[in-house]
Amino acid sequence: MNLQPADKLWEAVAAALKNELPFVVFSPPESTRVTGYFQKDGKLVKANDDHSSGFLFAPFSEDYPVVLIPSDSIVHAEIGDLTPPESTKDQVQDIIGEDNTRKKHITLLSEALRSLKSGKLDKVVLSRKLLIPRSERDIISVFKGLLSRYPTAFRYLWHHPEVGTWVGATPETLVKIEEGMLETMSLAGTQPYRGSMDVSWGPKEKEEQAMVTRSILNRLYPHCLHVQAGDTRTVKAGKLLHLLTPVKAVLTSQELPLEEIVAALHPTPAVCGLPRKKAKKFILEHEGYDRKYYTGYLGPLSKQGSAELYVNLRCMEITDEAFSIYVGGGITKDSDPDAEWEETVNKSKTMLAVL
Numbered sequence: 001m002n003l004q005p006a007d008k009l010w011e012a013v014a015a016a017l018k019n020e021l022p023f024v025v026f027s028p029p030e031s032t033r034v035t036g037y038f039q040k041d042g043k044l045v046k047a048n049d050d051h052s053s054g055f056l057f058a059p060f061s062e063d064y065p066v067v068l069i070p071s072d073s074i075v076h077a078e079i080g081d082l083t084p085p086e087s088t089k090d091q092v093q094d095i096i097g098e099d100n101t102r103k104k105h106i107t108l109l110s111e112a113l114r115s116l117k118s119g120k121l122d123k124v125v126l127s128r129k130l131l132i133p134r135s136e137r138d139i140i141s142v143f144k145g146l147l148s149r150y151p152t153a154f155r156y157l158w159h160h161p162e163v164g165t166w167v168g169a170t171p172e173t174l175v176k177i178e179e180g181m182l183e184t185m186s187l188a189g190t191q192p193y194r195g196s197m198d199v200s201w202g203p204k205e206k207e208e209q210a211m212v213t214r215s216i217l218n219r220l221y222p223h224c225l226h227v228q229a230g231d232t233r234t235v236k237a238g239k240l241l242h243l244l245t246p247v248k249a250v251l252t253s254q255e256l257p258l259e260e261i262v263a264a265l266h267p268t269p270a271v272c273g274l275p276r277k278k279a280k281k282f283i284l285e286h287e288g289y290d291r292k293y294y295t296g297y298l299g300p301l302s303k304q305g306s307a308e309l310y311v312n313l314r315c316m317e318i319t320d321e322a323f324s325i326y327v328g329g330g331i332t333k334d335s336d337p338d339a340e341w342e343e344t345v346n347k348s349k350t351m352l353a354v355l
């Protein structure tokens, strides 16, 4: 691997943004390296358009294309230590607490609780979008903020002139496949990090996360052998804690198309709900806004059939006018709407911290 100086990478990103060319730069969890894939033209390449390698970017629902950024030119750079940029978080506190947004979300949660209590749904993940007026903060420094603040997340900056610009620092793996081996995770349950990882979890969080684990295992059985869930543990993502159960399996065939595995898993009950179809219908009919690529998935694919895909969470879309931060949480019949609202406020701080 030919490592370039970090400045070369940032120059390439600035040039691609200026020339309206598609690109993605990303850094896997715990890595101090950033890889950039730069497309030579501005075409919209859809997944399966003759490309078996590149970077996949897929939406939550089917209304948007699954885009592939081919790796026409690749830049790897060592980033090393980055000083977190100053945060202007306090200035946007008012926007988060805005009363009608809160009311609207609480009404949505109460509606969902009726369906959950009547037994029509077991779990549904409901989300919302915060619009923050675009500040002077430029896109590259937003991404640098994510790199330095969230070293354990998969951090990315993605741009396609026909689709948009997204950044994120996601803690959640959708699926990793290498040489016939598969890894995924069940990640759910949230509480703020208050200085200790030694915390207790209530029955609502434990059951909500166990539902996700059971569903993932059931969805893998038809395609895999030796499906195994590891021990459930508490993990830290920014200023939040989650429950995580690692899952491993062996694919029944190395020839198994990636689309089949992805279709089995996406959208997981960590971002959609259970039963899947009913929860998705509830989301599309009631959420009242468009998730676009939030809770979709993204990541690099290689010609050798390996893939490293993450769920698009703790992310935002950047337009000329605004930063749109997307946040959500899992609701079960035992949810308390006020606590669920607070959870989305806490989740929004991951992105607010870099603005």
Ligand SMILES: C=C(O[C@@H]1C=C(C(=O)O)C=C[C@H]1O)C(=O)O
Residues within 6 Å of the ligand: 125, 127, 172, 187, 188, 189, 190, 242, 270, 271, 313, 314, 326, 327, 328, 329, 330, 331, 347
């Ligand atoms: C939906 C989000 O996060 C997901 C929902 C969680 C929950 O309900 O506790 C926890 C982690 C993620 O799987 C989000 O960050 O927007």
